[in-house]
Amino acid sequence: MSLKLLLITELFLPTKGGTAISFDDDFRRLGGKDIHIVTADVPGAAEFDRTHPNSIHRLRLQRVPWARPESLFMYTRLFLASLRIAMTTRVDAVFAGRALPEGLVAWAVGRLTGRPVLTYAHGEELTGWGRGNKFRAMCFALRHADWVLSNSDFTRDTLIDLIGVVPERIAVVYPTVDATRFRPGLPAEDLRASLGLGAATRLILSVGRLQRRKGFDNVIRALPTLLAEGLDTHYALIGIGEDLEHLRQLAGDLGVSERVHFLGHVSYEDLPRWYNACDLFAMPNREINGDTEGFGLVYLESAASGKPALAGLAGGTGSAVLDGETGLRVDGDRVDAIAEGLSRLLRDGALAREMGRKGCERVRANFIHERRVEQLQRLVHAGNSRFSS
Numbered sequence: 001m002s003l004k005l006l007l008i009t010e011l012f013l014p015t016k017g018g019t020a021i022s023f024d025d026d027f028r029r030l031g032g033k034d035i036h037i038v039t040a041d042v043p044g045a046a047e048f049d050r051t052h053p054n055s056i057h058r059l060r061l062q063r064v065p066w067a068r069p070e071s072l073f074m075y076t077r078l079f080l081a082s083l084r085i086a087m088t089t090r091v092d093a094v095f096a097g098r099a100l101p102e103g104l105v106a107w108a109v110g111r112l113t114g115r116p117v118l119t120y121a122h123g124e125e126l127t128g129w130g131r132g133n134k135f136r137a138m139c140f141a142l143r144h145a146d147w148v149l150s151n152s153d154f155t156r157d158t159l160i161d162l163i164g165v166v167p168e169r170i171a172v173v174y175p176t177v178d179a180t181r182f183r184p185g186l187p188a189e190d191l192r193a194s195l196g197l198g199a200a201t202r203l204i205l206s207v208g209r210l211q212r213r214k215g216f217d218n219v220i221r222a223l224p225t226l227l228a229e230g231l232d233t234h235y236a237l238i239g240i241g242e243d244l245e246h247l248r249q250l251a252g253d254l255g256v257s258e259r260v261h262f263l264g265h266v267s268y269e270d271l272p273r274w275y276n277a278c279d280l281f282a283m284p285n286r287e288i289n290g291d292t293e294g295f296g297l298v299y300l301e302s303a304a305s306g307k308p309a310l311a312g313l314a315g316g317t318g319s320a321v322l323d324g325e326t327g328l329r330v331d332g333d334r335v336d337a338i339a340e341g342l343s344r345l346l347r348d349g350a351l352a353r354e355m356g357r358k359g360c361e362r363v364r365a366n367f368i369h370e371r372r373v374e375q376l377q378r379l380v381h382a383g384n385s386r387f388s389s
């Protein structure tokens with residue numbers, strides 16, 4: 001019997017990002033039109049929704065500066081639309097994409113309709129609210145969910161130690177990757193040629209929002225060291241973000257502008273090929289003012305493509321990258337440590353290939369969609385049993 005589910009999320013495709021992709025993957029596989037998704041209306045949504053297997057309900061979700069709180073009207077729209085769907089379709093469970101704003105709305109809808117609430121926790125959103133009213137609201141939403149879906153062991157520990165969620169209500173649900181899409185052996189010579197790279201030139205790849213905590217700036221800072229060691233290296237970044245101009249300026253100041261390639265968004269088809277085009281993936285993340293990486297889906301994408309990864313020590317990256325096995329984890333605040341890790345992987349091709357092979361095997365064994373969907377289905381049934389007992 002198929003499940004009837006409601007997902008409330010501000011982030012959903014075609015909005016870019018790993019979280020939006022993950023939600024799309026989950027709910028496509030959980031069912032068809034009986035799955036209802038309440039989300040934001042964004043450019044390109046109408047075309048995207050036209051062929052989507054789920055029922056998608058788009059709302060204008062905007063924060064209004066003069067309202068108190070600024071998100072008041074957004075909460076109201078989410079609540080009214082979600083409550084109407086939950087009452088008319090008699091959903092089996094209500095999912096929230098995050099604790100705020102979706103978690104509070106899901107909690108209210110779930111309690112009014114007698115349905116369990118399952119709230120996703122990604123890690124980075126837990127530590128950035130300070131200790132004021134938003135933090136207290138987040139704690140309330142997470143503590144009152146029937147299940148909190150943690151993306152890593154680090155996030156689980158944060159939920160327990162910082163937020164005060166009862167451990168028995170936390171389920172670690174690791175992100176997954178489409179191993180049929182991200183795989184080794186995809187043709188990529190044309191992509192390398194588009195950057196003017198020769199066969200012997202090494203390419204480091206980063207994928208993600210261009211923001212400081214990702215550590216892309218420190219990869220650029222490490223490039224002069226690699227070049228001084230005689231490593232003919234280029235660096236490609238896929239993504240957009242607030243750090244773009246800072247990164248461009250930094251590359252210019254260090255004299256490596258011709259070796260740093262800002263690719264912006266790339267096509268759905270080309271993204272897996274870019275992983276194949278590179279020699280290694282790098283995102284040496286660090287924590288900045290409580291903002292950290294909860295897991296890092298991009299590490300799984302690179303592993304599924306047979307590439308080793310360089311990650312930082314902060315946050316939950318230890319669940320995604322096994323240090324010394326599928327990649328290296330280094331101090332993301334130390335440029336010398338980043339340069340040393342990059343140099344090691346670029347110089348030792350046998351080591352890099354072995355780490356890539358182990359990473360690919362690990363993804364196929366532990367991070368596939370079928371396992372995650374089965375886990376979510378079990379949690380919905382368990383939530384209903386707990387709620388009705």
